[in-house]
Amino acid sequence: MTFTPTELEAEGAAGGEAIGEPASSSPPASGRRLVRTFLRDRVAVACSAYILIVILMAVFAPLLVKLSGYGPLEFDQSAVDSNLGGLPLGWGGGIGADHWFGVEPGNGRDIFARIVYGARVSMTIALLATALTSVLGVVFGLVAGYFGGRIDMVVSRVMEFLMAFPALIFMIAVLSALPAENRQALLVVVISFFGWPYLARIVRGQTMSLKQREFVESAKASGASSAQIIFKEILPNLSSTIIVMTTLAVPGYVGTEAGLSFLGVGVVPPTPSWGQMIASSVPWYAVDPAYFLFPGAFLFLLVLSFTVLGDRIKKIAESGEARS
């Protein structure tokens, strides 16, 4: 179950725990050194480059499609052989100057255009879900860790409940029961709803240890309010943990969105999404493997890039903390 957010994050969480205490002492001044370490890492740079390409593809989708000549919803019956049940004409699923990545069997929609627009959907949902989970996770984690007592108990119970939940089945169930309008926003909400406890748990733990430190004491003594202490004193010290955890969460969300769309409860057709393209390629993969290969490769490489990148950032953050 590679695509559930839990596994990746659970592991990230285990690692995050290890960062634990020293996170508080990492000076922000070492940022430039970290960037240099990062740039020397060729794998990390390659991964960032691929992610950048996908983001650019998503942003400039309408432009790219104009260049390639076919929109994501345009049918091209001249590219498929109606005598063979709509199999694309030509080699590799109809790859050529007209259709760069070939066409969909059956209706002849341009795969390049659908990949480009699919990148839009994948990136938007994954990044919005990451943003929402980060906000929820950080706020609840900080509040629970800082105030403790009854508030902590309530938040912790809710987190335990959500983490004990069979999230995937439930996401599917919810999405299938709710109306199909605004599916993209719903996906973000549903994914974040089950995602935030993994970050919140770690933020809570670190907040609990941070609030014992002298600088919090002195802020309290000088009359700072709880909100000031939480957001001005404690939050900045959690930045490296939060960056690591969120980078590690993105691939999970990309995979979850694609998985849900693959199962038919994600992005609604005709809006293209990679997971949905893979699902519709299933009946064709034996005769037209290219139809499956393009979205499959794009999706796999995107998840891989984010995973590797998260892993590297985590290592750099850890080593930076060890040195300081």
Add this chain to the structure above:
Amino acid sequence: MIRFLVNRLLGMAVVLFLVCVFTYVIFFVLSPDPAVQICGKNCTPEAIDRIRANLGLDQPFWSQFWTFLTGLFAGRTYGTGANLIDCAAPCLGYSFQSSQPVTEMILQRLPVSATVAIGAAVLWLLAGVSAGLVSAVREGRFTDRFITGLTLTGMSIPNYVLGLSLQFLLVVTLGWLPFPHAVAFGDDPVQWFANFLMPWIVLSIGAAAVYTRLTRANVIETLQENYVRTARAKGLRPGLVWRRHALRPALTPIVTIFGMDFAGLLGGALITETVFGLNGVGKLAADSITKNDQPVIMGVTLLAAFLVVVGNMIVDLLYTTIDPRVRVGSAT
């Protein structure tokens, strides 16, 4: 110990109750009227009313929910008079599509899901722990870096992409394996193995990668502990140091997540079963979703939640025997 058990059981009951409420609210408040769906084309208002009364849909929400809950523990009856249908103890209702009892439908599919889940679990434990150990022993060298790279790939490949790729390669192109379908072990063990091999691989790859990384990290961490150094210093044979001092604490956390992961899988490996067309619980859920068959989706959700919660509890209990540092109840 007894207090701990009672606490855990109570906590479990609360979680399961909340899962029930959650699913019930979502299905019976937000989704379209099932009576209209069942009624079909030649529908009259009277027919809809009759179906509503039969299913108890004319009752207010809380009374419907209460009937559902009692149905889970004591069974319930549908309809009145001559049309009385009895639904025995863990009653999850009837499928809107096939009119079969949901409990029976799930029980029928459970063996396939269990086969897939158990096989995958064996595979990922063996592969994950051994690869993790190798990686830890060769820390920093080529083998270690190679395994680490593999785990990142394994974690990243969506299982339907891997499943379809394997199927294309091994079944369509090379013809080495049959297209998976459920064969009973008793009928033909060889075929059984050949048919389930791909689902096992696909389902286990992600977890195997995660377990490799966990094992590696834990073993490396434990080897730096003082007591391991002491054991080495007093001249204990390396093999004994490993077995007695390093492995046990290093592998304990694995047990914890294994219990949860395995319980999660029993509730249906939705995607894997769908990709390979295996008629397990996961496929049942996926099919019910496309048909909007709410009682079945709800039944599977509840089963999955139940298994995860029970799995968690078993792990907690096991933990006290595996890890002597956590003796529950001894402190209080």
